[in-house]
Amino acid sequence: MATECSKCGSVKIRFRHQGRKVCGSVGIAAGSAGGAAGAWSGSQAxxxxxxxxxxxxxxxxxxxxxxxGALAGGAAGGVTGARFGSELDERVLDNLECQDCGHTFRIRSAQ
Ligand SMILES: [Zn+2]
Known part of the structure; x- marks a missing residue:
């Protein structure tokens, strides 16, 4: 599928994956918080x-x-966050960037 910049028509386009990066980090942080709770109950058990x-x-x-408990919580949070971020990238955010003019835009889904 040929993707062109909607502004200048260039085909030098790259994916940004911003949502996945941000949400992955947030997920790891949230998961680590959950992991701390998991660590406590894990240590009790x-x-x-x-x-x-x-x-x-x-x-x-x-x-x-x-x-x-801590490892399980952090890993689960990171995976969940990255998955959620990928969804954001695909459906909500401007996930493509033109390398010629710097314009950011997203693929208009054909569905
Ligand atoms: Zn462009």
Whole structure:
């Protein structure tokens, strides 16, 4: 599919992916906040599970639970944010930029 600048007609067009970048970062931040909550409950659960193995088990179990909870939350948030940002790029934002005149615009969907 040939895409032309709607202003100068140039075919030197590049994708901007702004929404995906921004939303991906926001998603990671939000996910990390969720991950912190996950880390807390993870450390509680880990400590409880480790309690059978004594004080060392409590420490190791708590740490493992905290790390796992934080990682899971951050990764899930980043993926969700990036997916949402891609939708924004496609449907809402000016996702194309002309490299000749700098004009930004978006593809008019054929549907
Ligand atoms: Zn142009």
């Amino acid at each position: 880990g400590a409880m599970a480790g309690a059978f193995a004594g004080p060392v088990g409590i420490t190791v179990g708590g740490l493992a639970g905290a790390v796992f």
